[in-house]
Amino acid sequence: MRKFSTPFKLAAGTVVLLALYFFWPGKPAPVAIPEGATARQAAAILKERGIILSGTWFKLLVKVTGTGKRIMPGEYSLREYMSAEEALWRLTHNVYITSVKVLLPEGWRMEQVAEKLEDGGITPAAGFLKLARAQKLEGYLFPSTYHLAKNMAPQEVINLLKSEFDRQVRPLFSKGFAQGLDEAKTLIIASIVEREAVDENERPLIAAVYINRYRGKMPLEADPTTQYALGYSERERTYWKKGITYKDLKVKSPYNTYVVRGLPPGPICNPGRSSIEAALAPANFDALYFVADRKGKHIFNASFKEHLKAKRSVELAAKEGK
Numbered sequence: 001m002r003k004f005s006t007p008f009k010l011a012a013g014t015v016v017l018l019a020l021y022f023f024w025p026g027k028p029a030p031v032a033i034p035e036g037a038t039a040r041q042a043a044a045i046l047k048e049r050g051i052i053l054s055g056t057w058f059k060l061l062v063k064v065t066g067t068g069k070r071i072m073p074g075e076y077s078l079r080e081y082m083s084a085e086e087a088l089w090r091l092t093h094n095v096y097i098t099s100v101k102v103l104l105p106e107g108w109r110m111e112q113v114a115e116k117l118e119d120g121g122i123t124p125a126a127g128f129l130k131l132a133r134a135q136k137l138e139g140y141l142f143p144s145t146y147h148l149a150k151n152m153a154p155q156e157v158i159n160l161l162k163s164e165f166d167r168q169v170r171p172l173f174s175k176g177f178a179q180g181l182d183e184a185k186t187l188i189i190a191s192i193v194e195r196e197a198v199d200e201n202e203r204p205l206i207a208a209v210y211i212n213r214y215r216g217k218m219p220l221e222a223d224p225t226t227q228y229a230l231g232y233s234e235r236e237r238t239y240w241k242k243g244i245t246y247k248d249l250k251v252k253s254p255y256n257t258y259v260v261r262g263l264p265p266g267p268i269c270n271p272g273r274s275s276i277e278a279a280l281a282p283a284n285f286d287a288l289y290f291v292a293d294r295k296g297k298h299i300f301n302a303s304f305k306e307h308l309k310a311k312r313s314v315e316l317a318a319k320e321g322k
Helices: 006-023 039-048 055-065 084-092 110-119 125-134 154-168 183-196 200-215 223-230 273-280 304-319
Strands: 028-033 074-079 099-103 145-149 289-292 298-301
Touching: 028 039, 028 145, 039 055, 039 084, 055 084, 074 084, 074 099, 074 145, 110 125, 125 154, 145 154, 183 200, 183 223, 183 273, 200 273, 200 289, 200 298, 289 304, 298 304
Parallel strands: none
Antiparallel strands: 028 074, 099 145, 289 298
16 A cells, blocks of 8 residues: 655645635525625624634735725625635625615605615515505615615515614714704704705705704795605606696695694605715804705895895896896
8 A cells, every 4th residue: 555755645634624615615605795895894794604714814815905995795695614715706706696786866765765676676665665664764764875685575675774874874973963953853854955955065055944944943845845745746757746836835744844834754755974964064054045046056045035036036047048
């Protein structure tokens, strides 16, 4: 019988150990890497799921290879006890992703979110809406780009959207709210700002106007709240009817701030981070009115007289084609 030398045995043993390390057929382990996750967060998720043995080694690999910004969010079908090298390669090369990319824009109401999810084959709209309404989640379905698996349970999808809200928004709340506001009121103001603002820089200004009106016990008279109260427009095939009429402004609804003083019962859409930040830190000025200048911005005024002048000026400019 042929005898093998000690160095050969050591080499063979090393090969076996490396093969086991890189190719051991562990149990399937589906895992979700959220949008915006850092290498540290990805390492923690993989370690917690038992996919890698060492989060420290994974983070070191990321640092050495400079692949931190290449980790892709999504639903991955991995295995338990994978090598950190293989796990990193799959996360940076879009391998074995079983998810669908879904963009949920800022300013959508929950019905629009539900329809988008159903269209993508993620979850049934009816089931999602039933749970979202029961849990009063308008405003908490955080708008972002998600990578979701098909045929998910409605509550599972809701949990993912809420977790993204908690990740991106909860830390902002820890700094405190504007005077007279709390979490619920801040989200309501932010949702109105989201539907009103066009120019990013005007969000704190618009937030200030509505907060000033709320503090002054004035009706908010915000068109988006009327749109929300009206619901889906069959004629225009949208949840946000354009060309609001005086008849529309009189619709009886707790969400119509032309007929009800104070804030509506809840948010009218799901606002993005910028609008929430604006409601948390509104501009420091005393404006109570604003009018669209038809160029993508607004004209702000503290007096109703000056507000009327601004409206007439905008209307005149429109007639003259300026």
